[in-house]
Amino acid sequence: MSLIFEEFDDIADLAEGLDDPSPGGRIMAVIELADSADPAAIPYLARAIKDDDAGVRKQAAQALTDFDGPDTAAALVGALGDVEAAVRDAAAISLTELKDPAAGDSILPLLDSSDDYTLMACLAGIKELRRPEARVPATQALTHANPSVRVQAVGVIGWLQNEDSLTDLKSATADPETAVRKAAVLALGFSKAETAQCTLMAALTDPDWQVREAAAETLSKSGGPACIPALRRVLEDDFWQVRLKAVRSLGRLDAKETAVEIGPMMSLPIPNLRKECAAVLGELAVPDTRQFLLPYVDDADPDVRKNVRWALEKMAAA
16 A cells, blocks of 8 residues: 655645635635645745634634744734734744744743733743743743733743742742742742752642642652651641642652551552552562552552552562
């Protein structure tokens, strides 16, 4: 059987469809230009994103997701002011797919925008581009009245991974909005500095379980031996999701002294938690904890059974 590959026409020929009198015809032209994956299609898609028909503009904004670079960013940034929400949303999503740092040139000037939507979209778009110039406006946005803007600002600061920003991230962990505090806690994962660890340990007592869960998880990256006592206390948290992350972090910190506290958690009725406990007990490989695993060799959950048997084999080998 032979495979037949579609051969794309010249980009200029495909672009002729953008002059079709019907919106449907112009949408098909946009789709064909996107399918070409040819950077030469970018100027034509930038033209389509200004079409009279909202459907064509939305399709063009979506199509630009598959392209990168300054010209793509410029077209998408322009669409953030579209009168149709669907077009704005498509452009904002495509902005987050940019990977070329040079694309940030079109985004940076809008990081002081007075429009909440534009500011939020531009912060989200420049985050993964890691442009150092974004740090100052992102720090200023931490006090913005809109919590969605503050969440995106935290993301920008976290991706820059600058130790000088630890104080700002610490302040964000005290934000009145749960989503902002959670984002700040997760953003601290790049640093093993004492400030980061102390901030994360404090977040283990946050009133919202989602923040506590994020703190327990992040300590697996940023934590050290000094964090073990705080994580041990979280093993009694009211929410199993928080306990699960604490167990995982204790395993990665090789906290063998906590194995006897993790073992009894195998009797809890949450399969995901039992699975994690079994895995960590295997990683810690403390022989005295075999007693907690043996009753679950034939657990009703296949993932639990798998981890229990693996953990017992690990202990036997040790």
